[in-house]
Amino acid sequence: MTSNIDYIDKIPNNVDLGRDRVLQRALEHWQPAYMGWWYDMGPNESHNYDVYLRTAISVDAEGWAVFDYVKMPQYRWGIFLVPPTQGREVNFGVNKGQPAWQDVPGEYRSMLRRLIVTQGDTEPASVEQQRMLGMCAPSLYDLRNIYQVNVEEGRHLWAMVYLLHRYFGRDGREEAEALLDRRSGDVDNPRILGAFNEPTPDWLAFYMFTFFTDRDGKFQLSSLAESGFDPLARTCRFMLTEEAHHMFVGETGVGRIVQRTAEVMAEHRVDDPDHVRALGVIDLQTVQRYLNFHYSVTLDLFGGDVSSNAASFYTTGLKGRYEETKIQDDHQLTDATYKVGTVKDGRVIDEEIPALNALNERLRDDYIGEVQAGVDRWNKTIEKSGIPFRLTLPHKGFHRQIGNFAGQFISPGGDVLTAGQWNAKRDEWLPGQADYTFVQAMMTGRVVEPGKFANWIAPPRRGIHTQPIDFEYVRFN
Ligand SMILES: [Fe+2]
Numbered sequence: 001m002t003s004n005i006d007y008i009d010k011i012p013n014n015v016d017l018g019r020d021r022v023l024q025r026a027l028e029h030w031q032p033a034y035m036g037w038w039y040d041m042g043p044n045e046s047h048n049y050d051v052y053l054r055t056a057i058s059v060d061a062e063g064w065a066v067f068d069y070v071k072m073p074q075y076r077w078g079i080f081l082v083p084p085t086q087g088r089e090v091n092f093g094v095n096k097g098q099p100a101w102q103d104v105p106g107e108y109r110s111m112l113r114r115l116i117v118t119q120g121d122t123e124p125a126s127v128e129q130q131r132m133l134g135m136c137a138p139s140l141y142d143l144r145n146i147y148q149v150n151v152e153e154g155r156h157l158w159a160m161v162y163l164l165h166r167y168f169g170r171d172g173r174e175e176a177e178a179l180l181d182r183r184s185g186d187v188d189n190p191r192i193l194g195a196f197n198e199p200t201p202d203w204l205a206f207y208m209f210t211f212f213t214d215r216d217g218k219f220q221l222s223s224l225a226e227s228g229f230d231p232l233a234r235t236c237r238f239m240l241t242e243e244a245h246h247m248f249v250g251e252t253g254v255g256r257i258v259q260r261t262a263e264v265m266a267e268h269r270v271d272d273p274d275h276v277r278a279l280g281v282i283d284l285q286t287v288q289r290y291l292n293f294h295y296s297v298t299l300d301l302f303g304g305d306v307s308s309n310a311a312s313f314y315t316t317g318l319k320g321r322y323e324e325t326k327i328q329d330d331h332q333l334t335d336a337t338y339k340v341g342t343v344k345d346g347r348v349i350d351e352e353i354p355a356l357n358a359l360n361e362r363l364r365d366d367y368i369g370e371v372q373a374g375v376d377r378w379n380k381t382i383e384k385s386g387i388p389f390r391l392t393l394p395h396k397g398f399h400r401q402i403g404n405f406a407g408q409f410i411s412p413g414g415d416v417l418t419a420g421q422w423n424a425k426r427d428e429w430l431p432g433q434a435d436y437t438f439v440q441a442m443m444t445g446r447v448v449e450p451g452k453f454a455n456w457i458a459p460p461r462r463g464i465h466t467q468p469i470d471f472e473y474v475r476f477n
């Protein structure tokens with residue numbers, strides 16, 4: 001790796017990087033390690049491909065990105081914060097009304113660092129989880145999309161690493177290095193959060209991940225975008241502009257799969273899952289099981305239903321609620337309560353607890369509302385083909401490892417079962433080895449002819465940016 005890089009040029013930024021020698025040197029040390037990580041853990045065999053990618057170049061709402069062919073190792077991972085808002089204040093918690101912090105408040109330093117590290121850790125994790133999928137992409141369009149998601153997760157890592165280097169000195173630099181050392185699914189040194197250690201073994205899992213799990217990212221980033229620590233708020237605000245595309249890839253990806261399946265079912269008048277599979281498409285029951293899995297592991301990412309950490313993050317002004325400043329209340333929540341689900345006497349009941357301790361649950365509920373709207377749109381697609389099957393979100397307590405429902409055996413319908421009852425139904429509710437084997441067998445090769453799509457997925461409605469669907473989105477060289 002060359003050591004003589006002009007970093008002012010090499011790292012596009014709007015944070016005056018060239019003026020801050022110490023910061024520049026710190027990033028100079030980190031950059032080759034990042035590139036080493038990308039070569040090892042970035043998309044497999046992709047380094048020489050020319051990919052039609054979007055690159056963020058500014059924070060103007062108009063024209064913030066350019067589209068062109070790029071070899072991914074040469075992608076210009078930049079550091080961008082939305083411009084500061086004059087007179088911005090801490091908008092919630094006990095410090096409400098103070099000027100927003102431009103530096104880290106000493107007493108909140110470790111809490112803030114933990115929030116940034118936890119967010120930062122998810123970004124490279126998903127790249128690691130997805131690194132083999134390019135080998136079996138259903139089209140050049142989809143291949144380009146996964147690469148787009150991957151490079152932008154790389155940029156999100158840069159965004160968090162910038163904050164660590166700029167505001168946390170030596171321990172920030174150590175955390176930035178550790179972000180490149182942990183590995184998704186590694187037994188000894190795993191990523192911090194559960195869902196980011198699960199494999200993403202096929203494209204159905206990838207689309208589910210970008211629909212469900214990237215959307216968790218959206219809600220976490222949105223509440224960090226409310227932070228009283230202004231640089232964090234401004235960084236997250238900009239990351240959200242990129243995140244929208246990731247969720248688009250997920251929603252339309254699943255949507256195109258169910259569309260294709262429903263069309264084939266209608267055309268051949270079949271509904272038995274085995275017959276559907278025999279026609280080379282993914283049966284809707286399998287789609288439902290994948291949905292159940294990705295939804296439940298993602299719900300866990302929001303944390304415990306009753307959480308004193310969440311209360312501290314809020315009270316201090318470090319992490320707000322979703323769209324905090326649009327909510328009409330006192331932004332202190334000292335007397336407010338909120339309902340959380342729990343199991344009592346063999347039934348799921350609602351319990352009123354102090355709203356401050358229920359902030360994870362509240363964010364989870366905001367998230368569920370948006371997820372439900374996406375599922376409704378998938379069902380419209382199925383309905384259009386005249387197929388009666390409908391996808392549903394399982395009960396919030398189904399298959400949970402964290403919070404009030406952890407250790408309980410809740411059915412997708414919300415019934416409290418015994419371990420034996422639940423396990424007897426497991427393969428009806430969650431993908432099993434047979435499902436993974438079937439889905440992967442369908443995805444053995446990569447479709448490389450422009451405009452062609454694998455049999456199990458419908459083409460998208462339009463191409464990327466202004467390009468047609470049969471555009472050569474990736475050139476393999
Ligand atoms: Fe991200």
Ligand SMILES: [Fe+2]
Nearest residue numbers: 214217243246
């Ligand atoms: Fe994302």
